[in-house]
Amino acid sequence: MIYLDHAATTPVHPEVAAVVQDVMSNCFGNPSTLHAIGREARGLLDKARQQVADLICARPEEIFFTSGGTEADFLALWGVVSSRKGRGSHIITSSIEHHAVLNNCAYLAELFDCRVTYLPVDGAGMVDPDDVRRAIERETALISIMHANNEVGTIEPVEEIAAIAREEGIPFHVDAVQTVGHLPIDVNRLGVDLLSLSGHKFYGPKGVGALYVRQGTPFTAVLRGGGQERGYRSGTENIPGIAGLGQAADIARRDLEEETQRLQRLRDALIQGIEERIPGARLNGHRTRRLPHNVNFSFPDVEGESLVLGLDLQGIAVSSGSACSSGTGEPSHVLRSLGLPESYLNGAVRMTLGRANTEEDIPVVIEALEGLVRKLGRLFSA
Template sequence: MMEKRRLYMDYSATTPVKKEVLDEMMPYLTDYFGNASSFHTFGREAKSALDKAREQVASLINAKPNEIYFTAGGSESDNWALEGIAYANRNKGNHIITSKIEHHAILHTCEYLEKHHGFEVTYLDVDGEGRIRLEDLKNAIKDTTILISIMFANNEIGTIQPIKEIGQIAKEHNIVFHTDAVQAAGNIPVDVKELEVDLMSMSSHKIYGPKGVGALYIKTGTKLHNFVHGGAQERRRRAGTENIPAIVGYGKAAELAKANMDNHISTLTRLRNRLMNEILERIPNTRVNGSVENRLPGNINFSFEFIEGEGILLLLDMLGIAASSGSACTSGSLDPSHVLMAIGLPHEIAHGSLRLTVGDFTTEDDIDYIVENLPGVIERLRSMSPLYNESKK
């Protein structure tokens, strides 16, 4: 094997902060530290930076600046969207439609609304690639349906949903449409006007910005209850003194993402396809999970038969390779991925999953290192597997 090195292949979990982003943030941690709600010069400096960042994030998704509300991240945005719409529309109905492969920020919020507030939730099945069937969505709609929430792109298998078609269906039935675009916004083109989206959750740390900051796009005219109560920040909709340094960083990250979009997609797609094809060629009894055509450019999700993902991660980490067996939020669980189960994988195959995600700092040498080392890792684990030895007989 080649010499051990530190190699990051988990960009869907989080990304490093780009130097340009950090440089933009630093003055607001030291010189321009004012509270954006203050009327003096220090406050006005912070407010100006806040306004600029709002414009940058809005530009990324073709929204109006006053439709962007900063939050503490994607999970808060998801919670606010679901609970805010549910509570504001109780007089119209109590039915929500989502899918079985959503992030737990959506699934657990839906379960909370069901258990504690009497809402009814339909969890749509997905096909073998992880996409919902539009006919299933249409058939699930009731007179009491007030919200459709379908994620833009899946964090585990990278599958991109038919968002524009979902938006059209929601609009035809006068139903609010929310999409969790944490993995999508800044990694692929997103235009909220073209997509007929009413609410969209986003996050900074998936696009080379700082952690702890995100945004909720709220289309003008969309009524929802506030989620955080207190001061008059974010136009009286989300209380709490704004985290100006992080928001400034998010704005810069959004600006860079928009400017670099074409190169980002083409480079990541090329690296991903090379890695995917070489691993499939070198390691037998391997499958790629998710859609090949409708997929995030940096995502690969493999299933290796006869072994478990935890063993793969441990041996890869010993080689300096950081990867994942699913989403970072659930990697501590020994249960098989709910996403892989939803696309129809049996337990024994779902357990042997590995997510590798490439990013803007991934190189051809990195791909070489994985292609050189991963086959040996899989072979070593399979040699210890009773299932594998039985299959050879």
């Protein structure tokens, strides 16, 4: 199997699996207890908090562990908006956000009398910082723009947006689920106030993530209970998963530069080969400001899901878009926002590279994809 769906999830790194297994077998304590077994668990918790903080150049006390990226997005949005104590507020986001942001914005609009502005993007999936500035109102409580899009891989101008937010005194949240572990991230250089990440996107375990909250950001606890995570996210911590997340953060920091350069070479070879071999292929997303491992193409008058299934039969795993939206039968909201012609909307394939992929995979994928596009194109045009 050639696995090209790392944006959906990554295999657990062997070093991470070893840490998780060791903690599961040998450290069962509750980190909130005072005895030696509990203190051992607390030590692992503190170590992982430092490891995650180091990966994004934050302070450990600014890291709050969650069950994943969706919960981290939820906590960011609700924590800031609910801190306004029921007063009407305004959120600015983009039309291409992950549903973890879009659906929670819609829910907040119902519960807290919020208004939400959904900014458009250009044909490459880029938010215009000037649109952010124009959308700001007196009641704007939060700006939430993703660091890079999970489907088309476009990297957004978050530093410019952060500067605008800081100038206006508005908290700025970034969904960085697709970039943490794949791009160098310094929350201070980016200027963000809140940042979401998820372990299984960079070779950590599923079911664990984190939210960075800059000290001084207005934020109210949403999950209340025993006061864990300094009262912001109650519930006994998942120590094996958190330890695994910390180990994955260490590995990502160690290998980031070399692995990013390698994946960029594979990505560019795959893009070049598809454009040379398959007439009508359209690259979705920004050509240069894109994730190092993301390749997303649309093919006219071909069903993307048919391509996914056809490649799967040949031992190549890809997706037709976000794993969270697959199977709906509806064209991607991201591709619609890019303004793709109708004939291209349903014919998208996302290929996302990872550690196990090699140069030898690229011609195999191109040949298989070319054959399928030609075959399916004849069938749909018949």
